[in-house]
Amino acid sequence: MKYRSAFDIIGPVMIGPSSSHTAGAARIGRVARTLFEKQPKKALISLYGSFAKTYKGHGTDLALVAGLLDFDTFDERIPNSLEIAKQLGMEVIFQEETAVPEHPNTVKINLFDEYDHELELIGISIGGGSIEITELNSFKLKLSGERxxxxxxxxxxxxxxxxxxxxxxxxxxxxxxxxxxxxxxxxxxxxxxxxxxxxxxxxxxxxxxxxxxxxxxxxx
CATH class of the missing domain: 3.30.70.260 (ACT domain)
Known part of the structure; x- marks a missing residue:
């Protein structure tokens, strides 16, 4: 395997135990927030595969919500993201899905504002903090979350x-x-x-x- 930079070897600067389950999850949440262009009033987060099995122990839930709050992977507020979201009036619902995804670290995020405008995004955490967004409002795509x-x-x-x-x-x-x-x-x-x-x-x-x-x- 070839590495493009030291980042690919040592992973991102982050809060949390796992680059794929926390840093990657935070980045997916932050991309969803960016695409929604505002803080959502409600987030329905559906977890698949490994994410569904281990999200509480690995802090995937905290990381995803932190991303939706526009926190970076190294933000020290990540462990308190669920409480911060509640204080800001953002409703968060987690669902554990049994369907078998193409990639084990898969999440579907549905965001809603006060007018019920909706964004649906599917993302995967591919390791080392890297991610891919594979679907946006039913459009198939491949977005790394970079520039x-x-x-x-x-x-x-x-x-x-x-x-x-x-x-x-x-x-x-x-x-x-x-x-x-x-x-x-x-x-x-x-x-x-x-x-x-x-x-x-x-x-x-x-x-x-x-x-x-x-x-x-x-x-x-």
Missing amino acids: AILVLHNDRFGIISSVTSVLSKHKINIGHMEVSRKEKGNTALMVIEVDEKIEDHVIEEITGLENVTRVIRMVN
Whole structure:
């Protein structure tokens, strides 16, 4: 196995006993929070495989909620995240699922705000604190949680070229990109992981493109 950095060998700086069950879980929760773009009023957290069996002992429950509160993996408030969430008025419900997932460390998170707007996300913790988001509101994708943008758009000719042209103009290199759609000609989701920081004016330029309906920026 090849390692890209020392991080891949020693794992992340973190609070908790397990990089996959705590650090990875915290990162999944934080990605969900970022994509929801606000603190949820309610979180329904469904745990699968190893997560379902060991989440209390390994602090996976604490880590997931900490991520939803926008705490980083090394935040000293993680052990108290459930109580903090309660104090902030965030309802948290855990469900242990019996279905066999493709990956043992799998979680599905459903977030709701006060108007019952919902986000559904499925994530896996692949070890060493690394994660992958594999589904977002029924869109299949592969998102590592690193520096990236998600572009929700109408499925029309030329939109992918328009977005990548903006990134090229600003000398932003694409490390990974994929597009998912539910059906031809309907809504599609573009996931673009990049090497450079994407400034606000670039986000605004992409948001202003024809047929782009929403842009979400993620940073590592």
